Amino acid sequence: MNTERRDGAFAEPRGHGAAPIDNGPVPVRHRLRCDVMDTAAHHRQSPIDITRDEVTFGADLPGLSVRYPNRPVTARVCLEVKDGDPTPAGAEVVPEVVVHVAGSGAAVVLGGAEYRLDSLHWHTPSEHWIDGRPAPLEVHLVHRSEAGVFLVIGVLSLVGEHDETIAPAFDLIDRFDPGRLTPDEPQCFDAEVRLDRLLPKASATFRYDGSLTTAPFTEGVTWIVFTEPLAASADQIDRHMALVSTPTPRCGDRPNPPGNARPIQERGRRPIATDLPG
Ligand SMILES: [Zn+2]
Numbered sequence: 001m002n003t004e005r006r007d008g009a010f011a012e013p014r015g016h017g018a019a020p021i022d023n024g025p026v027p028v029r030h031r032l033r034c035d036v037m038d039t040a041a042h043h044r045q046s047p048i049d050i051t052r053d054e055v056t057f058g059a060d061l062p063g064l065s066v067r068y069p070n071r072p073v074t075a076r077v078c079l080e081v082k083d084g085d086p087t088p089a090g091a092e093v094v095p096e097v098v099v100h101v102a103g104s105g106a107a108v109v110l111g112g113a114e115y116r117l118d119s120l121h122w123h124t125p126s127e128h129w130i131d132g133r134p135a136p137l138e139v140h141l142v143h144r145s146e147a148g149v150f151l152v153i154g155v156l157s158l159v160g161e162h163d164e165t166i167a168p169a170f171d172l173i174d175r176f177d178p179g180r181l182t183p184d185e186p187q188c189f190d191a192e193v194r195l196d197r198l199l200p201k202a203s204a205t206f207r208y209d210g211s212l213t214t215a216p217f218t219e220g221v222t223w224i225v226f227t228e229p230l231a232a233s234a235d236q237i238d239r240h241m242a243l244v245s246t247p248t249p250r251c252g253d254r255p256n257p258p259g260n261a262r263p264i265q266e267r268g269r270r271p272i273a274t275d276l277p278g
Helices: 002-008 234-244
Strands: 064-067 073-080 096-100 107-110 113-123 137-145 150-159 187-193 205-211 219-226 230-232
Touching: 096 234, 107 150, 137 234, 150 234
Parallel strands: 150 219, 150 230
Antiparallel strands: 064 107, 073 096, 073 187, 096 113, 107 113, 113 137, 137 150, 205 219
């Protein structure tokens, strides 16, 4: 049973039984946004390719307790761009849709420590890969402890039905004007969001020690990636992809590929743990 579930989550359609979900062609690495940082001095960066054969079951992993309000919360949904971090390739000017929810009371508890949910945002395609391939979409829920330690939850989405939970934020995409976006003037709207519906019902996770995936690429980030994907419609994914691909920063002589996913980083000897037996 467990083996079936692990194989099923991100497996290729097998061509029998129910109609397979069409997740498009297998993406290739050169389609991902070029890196903006020399990682030579860094060894615990994110995102990574989670190879399920190399994931270790941890019977004694600390339980993750999600304490998100089970009602809509008012969020500030903004199109933002970071002030360009000088790099050899120039400034990074990829805009992000950021949902600010500090003050909503949403938090998670892991190993006795509380991490408050500060904001969330999306990546098209996903930043984390499962078994050598990305998913079309990934949400990152960015939490911080009182001591300033980051815990980020990632949930991948495959192409499927319209996702009502992300709609309040994604429906604003048409109202943003990326052509007029500056670091000093984010474009913001209020929206009601259901944070508690952003996570899959199944609570199994992958866990590893990594970093922020945008500048300043701070390490010491606890990463929790849910093993079970959600779904969003092709239209929702396409609209986000179009938005974050609008500016075209360049990486040396190469044109910047579409999307806002950082390339996967070397995992090295970092272990990946899971609370999913199998
Ligand atoms: Zn992110």
